[in-house]
Amino acid sequence: MLNLxxxxxxxxxxxxxxxxxxxxxxxxxxxxxxxTYKEEEEFWLPMSISFLSIYALxxxxxxxxxxxxxxxxxxxxxSSYLIFMTPNSSYTIIFSKxxxxxxxxxxxxxxxxxLAVSDINMLHIAIPEAESFTEMLRYILxxxxxxxxxxxxxxxxxxxxFLVYFFAIVSVVYLSITLSATFLQNSKLKGILSVALxxxxxxxxxxxxxxxxxxxxxxxxxxxxxxxxLPAALFNLVVMVICIFVCGKLLEKKVSL
Amino acid sequence: xxxxKNLTKSYLNKIAVDRLSLQLEPGxxxxxxxxxGSGKTTFMKMVAGLVKPTTGELLYDGQxxxxxxxxxxxxxxxxxxxxTYMTGVDAGKYYHDFFPDFNPDRYRQLLDxxxxxxxxxxxxxxxxxxxxxxxxxxxxxxxxxxxxxEPLNGIDIIARDKIVSTIIGSFTPEKTFILSSHLxxxxxxxxDHAIFIKDGVLVMEGAAEELRMERGKSIxxxxxxxxxx
Amino acid sequence: xxxxxxxxxxxxxxxxxKKKIITGQLTPGEKLPSTRELAALYQINPxxxxxxxxxxxLQNLTFTKRGIGTFITEDAHRLSLLKEEMAxxxxxxxxxxxxxIGYTKEEFLDTVARIYDVTL
Numbered sequence: 037m038l039n040l041x042x043x044x045x046x047x048x049x050x051x052x053x054x055x056x057x058x059x060x061x062x063x064x065x066x067x068x069x070x071x072t073y074k075e076e077e078e079f080w081l082p083m084s085i086s087f088l089s090i091y092a093l094x095x096x097x098x099x100x101x102x103x104x105x106x107x108x109x110x111x112x113x114x115s116s117y118l119i120f121m122t123p124n125s126s127y128t129i130i131f132s133k134x135x136x137x138x139x140x141x142x143x144x145x146x147x148x149x150x151l152a153v154s155d156i157n158m159l160h161i162a163i164p165e166a167e168s169f170t171e172m173l174r175y176i177l178x179x180x181x182x183x184x185x186x187x188x189x190x191x192x193x194x195x196x197x198f199l200v201y202f203f204a205i206v207s208v209v210y211l212s213i214t215l216s217a218t219f220l221q222n223s224k225l226k227g228i229l230s231v232a233l234x235x236x237x238x239x240x241x242x243x244x245x246x247x248x249x250x251x252x253x254x255x256x257x258x259x260x261x262x263x264x265x266l267p268a269a270l271f272n273l274v275v276m277v278i279c280i281f282v283c284g285k286l287l288e289k290k291v292s293l
Numbered sequence: 294x295x296x297x298k299n300l301t302k303s304y305l306n307k308i309a310v311d312r313l314s315l316q317l318e319p320g321x322x323x324x325x326x327x328x329x330g331s332g333k334t335t336f337m338k339m340v341a342g343l344v345k346p347t348t349g350e351l352l353y354d355g356q357x358x359x360x361x362x363x364x365x366x367x368x369x370x371x372x373x374x375x376x377t378y379m380t381g382v383d384a385g386k387y388y389h390d391f392f393p394d395f396n397p398d399r400y401r402q403l404l405d406x407x408x409x410x411x412x413x414x415x416x417x418x419x420x421x422x423x424x425x426x427x428x429x430x431x432x433x434x435x436x437x438x439x440x441x442x443e444p445l446n447g448i449d450i451i452a453r454d455k456i457v458s459t460i461i462g463s464f465t466p467e468k469t470f471i472l473s474s475h476l477x478x479x480x481x482x483x484x485d486h487a488i489f490i491k492d493g494v495l496v497m498e499g500a501a502e503e504l505r506m507e508r509g510k511s512i513x514x515x516x517x518x519x520x521x522x
Numbered sequence: 523x524x525x526x527x528x529x530x531x532x533x534x535x536x537x538x539x540k541k542k543i544i545t546g547q548l549t550p551g552e553k554l555p556s557t558r559e560l561a562a563l564y565q566i567n568p569x570x571x572x573x574x575x576x577x578x579x580l581q582n583l584t585f586t587k588r589g590i591g592t593f594i595t596e597d598a599h600r601l602s603l604l605k606e607e608m609a610x611x612x613x614x615x616x617x618x619x620x621x622x623i624g625y626t627k628e629e630f631l632d633t634v635a636r637i638y639d640v641t642l
Contacts, residue, residue, distance in 0.1 A: 039391060042390075043390075046378075050378075114374040115375065115376050117372075117374040121343065121363060122363065122391040122392070123360045123361070123391070123392070124363075124391075125360055221304075223305075224305070289345060292302075292344045320569070454565065458562050461565070461566075462558060464568050482531060482564070482567070483565065483567045484567065485569050505530065506530060509528050
């Protein structure tokens with residue numbers, strides 16, 4: 037399994053280096069702006085902050101595209117032989133792909149979070165006014181009895197939900213692609229059918245999520261924050277697991293490379 | 294060692310393999326003969342686990358195709374199947390990572406014998422070089438069943454001799470080779486057993502020597518007779 | 523060795539080896555190549571080589587020393603018989619072909635006498 041994951045990353049080495057390089061550049065640019073900050077020339081600092089924020093989204097978008105297009109291309113090309121000839125079960129193979137995407141997604145989220153936190157700290161250090169601004173903001177919010185911590189917790193739980201949802205969607209796309217290459221392989225409509233299935237499943241997922249209980253509208257503490265996102269997170273997790281298992285089963289029984 | 298009963302693979306508008314029944318023994322070099330599209334590749338891919346049969350039974354050492362069979366079977370496809378970033382060295386590392394029976398020294402030796410530069414990118418290799426690389430990487434495994442799909446295609450005459458010698462040199466009584474080819478005359482002298490397939494159906498099979506004696510003609514001539522339009 | 527399809531391969535290889543023995547290319551007591559080596563030499567299946575060596579041993583033309591290899595016999599009598607065998611075999615084939623085209627014994631002997639000294 038580890039070898040399979042290794043080669044999943046190796047395949048994407050170029051793209052990952054470019055994305056990482058881009059992030060590094062923007063980060064350096066931001067830091068440059070911070071340390072050469074002059075109050076009169078305020079333009080580039082906010083710009084670099086925007087760049088970084090947009091780039092964070094771009095990263096996830098890229099991971100999604102990578103995971104999905106890689107798998108799709110692979111099942112249609114001869115390089116799939118390389119993987120499927122190895123003494124691994126189809127389940128191991130699809131698990132390794134999902135795990136690689138998971139690692140990549142989580143690693144990216146962690147890196148971005150660390151960068152965000154340190155960037156904000158840098159902002160405070162380099163520009164004392166900013167810190168006092170943040171303090172003032174905090175003070176205002178607290179006096180209005182808006183809990184700052186809860187906002188942060190809310191943001192964190194939103195991030196976690198996003199991640200789990202993101203992975204669940206990836207697994208649904210994997211399923212559509214797998215269906216197209218296996219069960220539907222002899223059908224002329226396989227492209228349309230797999231896209232239709234994807235849309236149907238995503239829609240279904242949305243409906244089910246709406247029906248899920250909302251435990252705490254406004255969480256008071258960390259525990260409540262976690263509990264409030266738990267049903268949705270679990271649901272997405274279950275979707276992901278089911279999709280991947282079905283992919284494995286389909287590949288095991290019906291693959292035709 | 295390898296057994297199939299009524300093995301069938303059908304696609305949308307074609308039956309690639311049609312109720313094929315065979316029994317292959319160890320210690321033999323089999324020739325799987327027939328023109329393009331006769332089902333040879335589909336059969337090999339089913340044995341390799343790349344294609345799942347539509348119906349019928351396919352057993353290796355009494356077990357269905359799976360992890361065990363894949364670890365003992367080496368398949369060399371007709372196409373180029375490596376990742377574009379790979380060099381010969383990378384291909385060797387890949388096989389080394391996944392197949393315990395891969396011998397890196399033998400691989401280096403084979404590459405050397407065939408005058409291949411291991412550091413060259415596979416994507417930039419000519420088709421002849423690619424063909425040699427595939428053979429090198431496949432025969433460097435100590436597999437029990439070795440299936441070579443058109444091993445001599447695109448290879449110059451001198452290298453063909455080297456490849457035939459390598460196949461002969463790799464042979465042991467415990468191993469089985471299946472060579473599919475339409476370059477029958479190159480293989481005439483080394484095959485034990487000939488299997489003729491036409492449109493996915495088994496047309497004739499038997500020990501090469503016996504077929505030659507019974508029919509009074511070479512396998513090449515038999516081939517021409519069977520597949521003449 | 524030219525490969526002829528109507529005679530079993532192993533017999534053709536045996537004939538080739540016999541020829542080498544008669545012409546002295548292979549000497550009495552000389553070690554023959556291993557199964558693998560002979561297969562590579564003739565570019566044939568190793569199983570065929572096994573048959574070759576088995577058959578030659580049955581004909582008392584070779585003997586095997588376990589673990590070492592296969593050797594040409596040193597039995598002089600057997601080797602002289604070999605020459606005779608080969609001659610008869612070649613002659614037999616020739617005679618058959620000549621009979622097929624209607625050559626008589628006298629015509630044949632006459633032709634042989636004339637061309638024998640001239641032929642290389």
